[in-house]
Amino acid sequence: MSKKVGIIGAGVVGTAIGVVLHDKGYEITGVHDKKSESTKTLVDRIECATYASPQEVSRSTDILFITTTDSAIQSVVDELANSRAFTDGQVVIHMSGAQSSEILNKARHFGARILSLHPLQSFANLEMAINNIPGSIFSIEGDKDTYAVGIDMVEKLEGEYFFIDPAAKPLYHAGACVVSNYLVTVINLGIKLMEITGVPREMTVKALLPLIKGTIRNIETVGIPDALTGPISRGDISTILNHLACMEETGAELIDLYSCLGYYTSQVALEKGTIDMEQMTQFQQTFARMRAKVDLGS
Known part of the structure; x- marks a missing residue:
């Protein structure tokens, strides 16, 4: 699997995962956020491209992170699906603890696979998030053929992982x-x-x-x-x-x-x-x- 990563949603979590993955050798192909100042923070840190739409990010990458707020994940998925912006073989990931990977289900209709990768960690601000993600323990669930992608990321971040039933995510x-x-x-x-x-x-x-x-x-x-x-x-x-x-x-x-x-x-x-x-x-x-x-x- 390619190490090309795109990010939709450049809040604290999205920016932090972009920085730490970039530091571990992943190519961040681009980022989009409704707030231009959030996008600028990540671009300034790792000099990645910025895109005007989530569709452009999705079409530029093999691994797509949707790191918006939990309440916005579904609308982003719907928008990408409606514009046919998911790609065959793409791995679509969210980092929500409360939502299961099934919220990404529409990506499957286009040959993409879905994954939830959640760090059991708290992020009071960006710098703490960048420091805390490496070495964290992650829960993983989603399509089994994406597990290798998630495990590779966790291991490169020197963390640990366990698998969880999607239905158990709220508890x-x-x-x-x-x-x-x-x-x-x-x-x-x-x-x-x-x-x-x-x-x-x-x-x-x-x-x-x-x-x-x-x-x-x-x-x-x-x-x-x-x-x-x-x-x-x-x-x-x-x-x-x-x-x-x-x-x-x-x-x-x-x-x-x-x-x-x-x-x-x-x-x-x-x-x-x-x-x-x-x-x-x-x-x-x-x-x-x-x-x-x-x-x-x-």
């Missing part, structure tokens, strides 16, 4: 959202609780980062559930009751989220073996009562 993506997006929310909860005590936000973030990093290292080293520490893991119900008593003045939203997380944390502690079923039930009943109390008060 898979939900799991990724929990550990990436919702992690930020959980950390924000901790920051807010500490801010209430009078600790400045800047100092709170600085103080919590070593704790966060230590927890991640524990997960890397001993895995889950063994990485779980803290009062629930120890079966310390009195500390949890003190937390909840002090939190009654903080507002229903914080109490509700804390209690919901605590409820499920007790299940992890049971899996770890540091509390028994009776203790888990006690924790869960405590958190359930607090959530019910919050609901009644709202």
Whole structure:
């Protein structure tokens, strides 16, 4: 398979994949984005061609990335299909975690093959995306005769990969959202609780980062559930009751989220073996009562 790559959609992900593939020896034949400034960013980085339409990009390349927003993928596919811009033998790829490769199905009508290549990684900005994509773990699904193309890319990026059922993509993506997006929310909860005590936000973030990093290292080293520490893991119900008593003045939203997380944390502690079923039930009943109390008060 040729290493000629075209890109439709030059946002953070599209630009980053263009840069890292170019650095690994792929020829980026051209790029198109509705926003000219996005196109310019990629062109300036790797000196590739810019095209006025997605059709021109598609006709210029053997491997076509559609890296628009998830909501725009279908309309791009429809536009390319309606103008017969897909080519026989072409591999059409998207990098969405939530969408399966089937959203590219119309490309098959013209002899193209389809592939989803999703990096389990977060991209806060372009430079972080360029740094984070190499070495990532990717999920792969689509036409089996395209797997070699995806695997070759992942291996050149020094990453790893696994295959996934297309029908499972929404649930898979939900799991990724929990550990990436919702992690930020959980950390924000901790920051807010500490801010209430009078600790400045800047100092709170600085103080919590070593704790966060230590927890991640524990997960890397001993895995889950063994990485779980803290009062629930120890079966310390009195500390949890003190937390909840002090939190009654903080507002229903914080109490509700804390209690919901605590409820499920007790299940992890049971899996770890540091509390028994009776203790888990006690924790869960405590958190359930607090959530019910919050609901009644709202």
